[in-house]
Amino acid sequence: MDVLSEKKQPVVTFTILRYSLRYRYRAFANMGRWIWQPFQTKGLGFQKLMGSGKSFGLIPDFSTYVFLAVWDTPEAARQFFTSAAWSQYVTGTTETGTLWLQPLRSHGSWDGSDPFPKGQPIAAQDAAKPILVLTRATIRTGALLDFWRYVPQARAHLKKHDSALLFAIGVGEKPVVQQCTISIWNDPKVIEQFAYRQSGHKEIVQRTRTKRWYKEELFARFVVIDSEGFFANILDQTKQKIFTETN
Template sequence: MSVVLASFHLNRFPRATAPEAVSRMGLDRPELVRTPGLRFWKLLGTGRGETMTLGADLRRWALFAVWEQESALDAFLAGSEIPARWASLDAERYSVRLEPLRSHGAWGGTNPLAGPTEQHSGRGARARPGAHGRSGEQPGDAVSADGLGGDEEDRTGAVERVAGPGPVAVLTRASIRVRRLRAFYGAIEPPARALADASGRLASVGVGEWPLARQATFSLWRSADEMQAYAYGDPAHREVLRRTRAEDWYAEELFVRFRPFGAEGTWDGRDPLG
């Protein structure tokens, strides 16, 4: 298994520079394609608030990236015009480095955190509706409407590493079937309210590639135990997990757990890991 590094970058722009920031969502793509050592990336819009919502926040944008090595990320932050432009547009910036600990599922047909062999063997797989977790599965692994999960059978390009004590970050992403959009968004509010009040949640944001149908959540937690306590302790969340499988909401999904480190900047005026 090749060891890769991920990073998450969240930028909030003032009203005066927000229109230019919106335009960069398209204009920055060619430069990202040419960035050395960048093996996977997604420029992402964000929802209002802390979880997936129907409303978009046009002043807040995110980048999720996967790097071949940490030096490639260092070079990007030091020399690329993209982070320099974030600064020139007076954005509130927050960046965090992410060591993958547990990853399975797919994003665009592959697991971006897996090595080449894992990518090939798992290409195109997805979870079957109604599946139960295999022996050895851990809580917090299937994507629910608020972006956390439960047991999951799919092992597409799985990454497994031992997690130590301390904070964890979770990225969950789903491609929602069009015929299930109404059910999905009708189920969001109760678990989203519970997530906002969850013990141990340090920060969270709903992000997406496309409006409505391709959604993700990135969250930071004080510990894996507290994240799992929310995933399994909230009745509304458990019901969403059940419906996700029983009603076959997703065409594709990805769950990743990380060890966050090397955070820089502020998120809503503070460093949630500070």
């Protein structure tokens, strides 16, 4: 964590937790426990514990969960990740990994507001580091069938960029209606091409507007400033390819 030692400004963390078969019921119960009683710890602001879906689809993946959080300082996050409260959620995992993120920009709302700190330009020492892209939406009831009909097509377009895509996962707070996609890329130019210019995906984005799929939506980008665990080598360009995976 040397890169974070001098930083006092807010930081965002993204943590993945993968559980063994024996502990999957406990992991699911933890999700329910968190819904009723989110973490209470100094320096923690916005937080979301989310389940995942297989291949970005409707079938839940009970082995994998993610925890997204906004912290006043990196030190507040460090203290929490070594606490007894967090250790209860880590019990039974086969692997975990955390990314430490600096917001670049975001727009839209999540639970009524933009939860992320104001974006900052990428520092010179971080210019070559991967970019995490987050999209989150609450889908209108009347648009659910149309939305889910296009998910396989969107996933197929995403996989066409395996050379630049390091990791991707579909998660959500509530099954079917609240969805979040998180992807990590090693080339910002490819992100722009995929999001706004690639034939097929560009039309899906346009459809979200014309058909008014979303009741609420948010888009955000972050630079990965540090990593650990499952993501330990994601900043090493010679080893990045091991993370090319779409859940």
